[in-house]
Amino acid sequence: MRSIFADWERGDFGGTAGLHPDVAWVYVGGPEPGSGTGLAAMARPMRDWLHAWERWTIEATDYRAP
Numbered sequence: 001m002r003s004i005f006a007d008w009e010r011g012d013f014g015g016t017a018g019l020h021p022d023v024a025w026v027y028v029g030g031p032e033p034g035s036g037t038g039l040a041a042m043a044r045p046m047r048d049w050l051h052a053w054e055r056w057t058i059e060a061t062d063y064r065a066p
Helices: 002-009 039-051
Strands: 024-027 034-037
Touching: 024 039, 034 039
Parallel strands: none
Antiparallel strands: 024 034
16 A cells, blocks of 8 residues: 555556456545545546545555554
């Protein structure tokens, strides 16, 4: 996850290396909150979210073990 968030902090949201193809995800809040499984299903709402902004980044401030 650290390498993925490092990419996201730079604004590169294309990297999913290391994520399981059936990753479970949750989007809390935002324009279209929801959840699901799979990389393709995760990408669709993220892509829609990113198109609303000229430049958007994310920064992880804490990592926790499952």
